[in-house]
Amino acid sequence: MSQVWLIGRPVAHSLSPAMHNAAFAKLGLPHRYEAKETADDQLAPTLDRMRREDDVLGANVTIPHKENVLRLLDEVDEEARRIGAVNTIVSRGARLVGYNTDKYGFERALEAQVPNVSGSVGFPFADDTILVLGAGGAARACALALLEQGNNVNIANRNPARAEALARSLEVDGRHPEVVPWPKGRLQVDAIVNATPIGLNGEEALEDVQLPDWVIDLVPTAAETPLVKRAKATDNVTVVDGLSMLLYQAARSFELWTGVPAPLEAMRAALPRDV
Ligand code: NAP
Numbered sequence: 001m002s003q004v005w006l007i008g009r010p011v012a013h014s015l016s017p018a019m020h021n022a023a024f025a026k027l028g029l030p031h032r033y034e035a036k037e038t039a040d041d042q043l044a045p046t047l048d049r050m051r052r053e054d055d056v057l058g059a060n061v062t063i064p065h066k067e068n069v070l071r072l073l074d075e076v077d078e079e080a081r082r083i084g085a086v087n088t089i090v091s092r093g094a095r096l097v098g099y100n101t102d103k104y105g106f107e108r109a110l111e112a113q114v115p116n117v118s119g120s121v122g123f124p125f126a127d128d129t130i131l132v133l134g135a136g137g138a139a140r141a142c143a144l145a146l147l148e149q150g151n152n153v154n155i156a157n158r159n160p161a162r163a164e165a166l167a168r169s170l171e172v173d174g175r176h177p178e179v180v181p182w183p184k185g186r187l188q189v190d191a192i193v194n195a196t197p198i199g200l201n202g203e204e205a206l207e208d209v210q211l212p213d214w215v216i217d218l219v220p221t222a223a224e225t226p227l228v229k230r231a232k233a234t235d236n237v238t239v240v241d242g243l244s245m246l247l248y249q250a251a252r253s254f255e256l257w258t259g260v261p262a263p264l265e266a267m268r269a270a271l272p273r274d275v
Contacts, residue, residue: 001031002057003057004056005034005056006034006060006062007043007060007062007065007069008038008060008062008064009037011036012037013222014035015246016060018270018271019270019271023270029258040068043068043072050091056091058089058091060089060253066087066136066137067137069098070084070086075095080100085100086098086099087101087102087253088100088252090257102137102142104248104252106141106145107145108248109244109247111124112244123149124214124238125149126149126151127152128151128152129190131191131212133192135155135165135166139155139193144172152175153177154189155177156181157179163179185208185210186210190214191215192214193216194218194219198219198227199226199228204226211230211231211234215228215239216240217231217241218242220245222272223272243275247271
């Protein structure tokens with residue numbers, strides 16, 4: 001039996017173990033996905049343990065380690081380096097290689113919603129203005145995906161210095177995200193992406209904000225977040241739920257660890273709600 005770890009804090013609420021263990025069972029693979037609560041000072045020792053143990057296929061990395069883990073790895077895939085964040089590690093012998101599947105998951109989750117809205121296919125935004133809340137690893141992946149599709153990206157973060165650092169380091173064809181204040185009232189944007197954990201404990205991320213046409217909430221919780229609930233109850237607002245991105249990023253990570261196509265429907269069925 002081999003193991004895959006989830007490295008982060010908090011991870012007790014995570015829906016990833018159920019999804020990946022359902023996928024291993026579906027394909028008859030004798031592997032186990034386990035959450036490992038990991039404080040900041042335990043990140044490097046945990047990676048050292050991964051290097052020593054020869055039955056660890058790899059790991060997912062989640063909040064708050066996605067950026068810090070980069071400098072602790074032996075190799076980082078080019079896209080993950082461009083994003084500046086790693087959410088997936090593959091063990092190659094004693095070498096740890098970092099990847100980012102969040103950007104892929106974000107793109108697929110948005111594309112999956114398009115036929116329901118317009119009957120067409122493809123990425124829903126081009127030359128639009130999108131507000132991203134947060135400036136951590138997930139925000140970086142989403143901001144790069146949106147820039148690559150030709151959009152203007154606004155970034156609002158609790159700590160503005162981190163937003164400035166994100167805006168400086170992400171660039172597509174000379175275009176960078178623009179740092180803006182935390183939103184309130186009526187916004188002149190086409191979509192909003194919540195890439196913070198606000199909502200995990202039942203808080204509303206955007207209490208004072210009139211919602212734009214699209215609301216994308218990355219928070220992957222068993223119960224819908226207050227933001228997702230309000231957006232679904234608002235006319236003409238298209239909602240992308242965090243569980244959808246969770247599913248697609250997980251499928252790509254699964255393929256990196258195992259080298260076989262992910263059983264997407266078995267993974268979807270392991271989620272607590274339809275997405
Ligand atoms: P991260 O790298 O640790 O970044 C966290 C971000 O959230 C930072 O910008 C931080 O702001 C902000 N933040 C944290 N607590 C906050 C609060 N109470 N109020 C306002 N801002 C707060 O984490 P991450 O990996 O980017 O993950 C962010 C969220 O996205 C998590 O909820 C994670 O579960 C979710 N996510 C979901 C998926 C999915 O597949 N659905 C994939 C990736 C991430 P400061 O800079 O000011 O600390």
